[in-house]
Amino acid sequence: xxxxxxxxxxxxxxxxxxxxxxxxxxxxxxxxxxxxxxxxxxxxxxxxxxxxxxxxxxxxxxxxxxxxxxxxxxxxxxxxxxxxxxxxxxxxxxxxxxxxxxxxxxxxxxxxxxxxxxxxxxxxxxxxxxxxxxxxxxxxxxxx
Numbered sequence: 652x653x654x655x656x657x658x659x660x661x662x663x664x665x666x667x668x669x670x671x672x673x674x675x676x677x678x679x680x681x682x683x684x685x686x687x688x689x690x691x692x693x694x695x696x697x698x699x700x701x702x703x704x705x706x707x708x709x710x711x712x713x714x715x716x717x718x719x720x721x722x723x724x725x726x727x728x729x730x731x732x733x734x735x736x737x738x739x740x741x742x743x744x745x746x747x748x749x750x751x752x753x754x755x756x757x758x759x760x761x762x763x764x765x766x767x768x769x770x771x772x773x774x775x776x777x778x779x780x781x782x783x784x785x786x787x788x789x790x791x792x793x794x795x
Contacts, residue, residue: 671708672761679704684758685712686749752777 672683681688681704691697691705720726732738749755752774754763760778763771 668757668761671711672757672765675704675708676762681705682754682758682762683708684754684762685709686755687758748778748781 668683675681675683679701681701688705688708691701692709697705716727745755752759754771754774756775756778759768759771759774764775
């Protein structure tokens with residue numbers, strides 16, 4: 652499968668992610684890490700206000716596609732592999748990496764690097780190296 656190059660859409664999406672991260676940090680002091688926000692919703696120790704902010708942020712992400720549909724009249728085109736076992740394995744590996752790395756790509760890559768966190772820089776370099784290796788193996792060696 653060929654990847655479509657969309658620099659303007661990518662720039663716009665990156666600006667929205669960065670803007671949302673800055674807004675969350677400026678208003679609540681929170682980090683826009685999706686794994687942390689999701690765990691805040693379900694953790695017993697989370698305070699009600701923090702749980703509400705986390706839920707609102709995640710709800711905003713979930714509403715993005717329906718809002719896109721209402722504005723444009725169509726769903727964004729996406730390609731998802733039909734191999735369910737491969738998708739389940741990928742999900743488990745991402746979950747393991749989020750727990751092992753004490754955060755996810757959004758928390759470390761967007762918020763942590765901008766704060767100059769050495770741990771986040773190391774984590775993001777590890778995420779990226781793993782992603783590069785995965786794409787190399789999947790696309791060029793196995794043809795997935």
